[in-house]
Structure formats: structure tokens, C-alpha cells
Amino acid sequence: MELGDLLRFSHCGRTVFTDADAGLLLRCPECGRAPSLSLAEAPVRLRAPVVNGHRTGCCFLVTSRYGAVGLSEESDCELHVGISDSEGAVWSYSKSGVRRQRHGWEQSIAVPLVAPGDCIPDWDMRLEHFATLDEWTQERFEEQREFGSCCYGFALGFINQLMTSQGRRPITKEHFTSDLVLPRVKAASGYLAVFRYVSRHGYWTA
Ligand SMILES: [Zn+2]
Known part of the structure; x- marks a missing residue:
């Protein structure tokens, strides 16, 4: 498995992690709505903590x-x-x-x-x-x-x-x-755990 980037955003009072490729299809798993681009909700790209x-x-x-x-x-x-x-x-x-x-x-x-x-x-x-x-x-x-x-x-x-x-x-x-x-x-280990969950289920929320 290759570690890729993740997206993190906040919605419905939760922090959501999802695949960085979700892009325009980004939806909050709680309410099904897309996060707004406001400062509080805008998705942030998290770089995988490994390099070539x-x-x-x-x-x-x-x-x-x-x-x-x-x-x-x-x-x-x-x-x-x-x-x-x-x-x-x-x-x-x-x-x-x-x-x-x-x-x-x-x-x-x-x-x-x-x-x-x-x-x-x-x-x-x-x-x-x-x-x-x-x-x-x-x-x-x-x-x-x-x-x-x-x-x-x-x-x-x-x-x-x-x-x-x-x-x-x-x-x-x-x-x-x-x-x-x-x-x-x-840090890599924690990221890996979230990434694995996201690969299987699409989202991880905290
Ligand atoms: Zn929501």
C-alpha cells in the first residue's frame, strides 16, 4: 500500500478525514452536505509523512x-x-x-x-x-x-x-x-492508521 495525501475538514462539530482525491465530491458523512469554503470548514490537505x-x-x-x-x-x-x-x-x-x-x-x-x-x-x-x-x-x-x-x-x-x-x-x-x-x-504511524481506515471506509471522523 502506498501512503497518499488526506483531506481534513470540520463539519457538524466533527473533524473529518477523507481521501485527497475526493475533491468536488466532498461530503460530510454526518449530514451529507458539502463543506463550505469558509475558514472554519475549508478542507486542508495533509501530506503523507513519507517521501521517496x-x-x-x-x-x-x-x-x-x-x-x-x-x-x-x-x-x-x-x-x-x-x-x-x-x-x-x-x-x-x-x-x-x-x-x-x-x-x-x-x-x-x-x-x-x-x-x-x-x-x-x-x-x-x-x-x-x-x-x-x-x-x-x-x-x-x-x-x-x-x-x-x-x-x-x-x-x-x-x-x-x-x-x-x-x-x-x-x-x-x-x-x-x-x-x-x-x-x-x-506521526507516520498515526497517519497510517487513519489512512488505512479511510481507504476502507471512505471517511474517518474524530
Ligand atoms: Zn455535516
């Missing part, structure tokens, strides 16, 4: 083997994280060592690592160099897993190498996760 990771550059990305569906908090499927280079190829550490992928990250949560339009010189070269370090070989994957790092260790290790090279303090996994990753995963 291959259209990002210099981002930390989170995805799952099952795409957006696996990003749900109830899903116990393991999340996979990686770093995109300036061309949208995604580098990540897995059982088979470091991979550079052009496909597979189409439904990702993205955490930009540089300001929009900005770029860190040699980003790609640094990433490539970091990926060839002995730490990230296929043989050492199980060992890294024991420490609970794996794909996370690779991505965060790269970020921290950049931070220290810029004279900044490295960021801990706990800090990075709680401040930057978990809030986004939580």
Missing part, C-alpha cells in the same frame, strides 16, 4: 521491508535506516555488508541532515569512504548486532564523523532517536 528516499539528498532515512505499512507502531517488523547521497542512492548496512541502493526506499521517513538547498562538500566521497571501513563488513554484522547497532550504527556513525569533522559534539543514539526519529515514526 531516492528523491532526497543527504538525508537520514527510515523504512521497513514492507514499505510504509511496516512503519506502524503496532508492526513488529524491524525498521531499517540508511543515508542518502546527493544523487538519491541510499547507503545502509545489512547482513550482506554495506549496500548502495537505487530502489527500495520509495516509502521512507526522512530526517534532513543539511539545510535545504545546502550541501556539504564531498558528502558522497565521505560516505563512500566511511562505507569501506572495516567495521561494516558482512562478517562483522552479527558482532555489531550484539551491540544493538547494525544499520543504526552505520548511519549514526557517519553522522557523528561529520559532526566531529565540523568541530561539533557527537550525538548519542538515544538523543537522536528520541528527538529526531521517534516523533516522526509516531
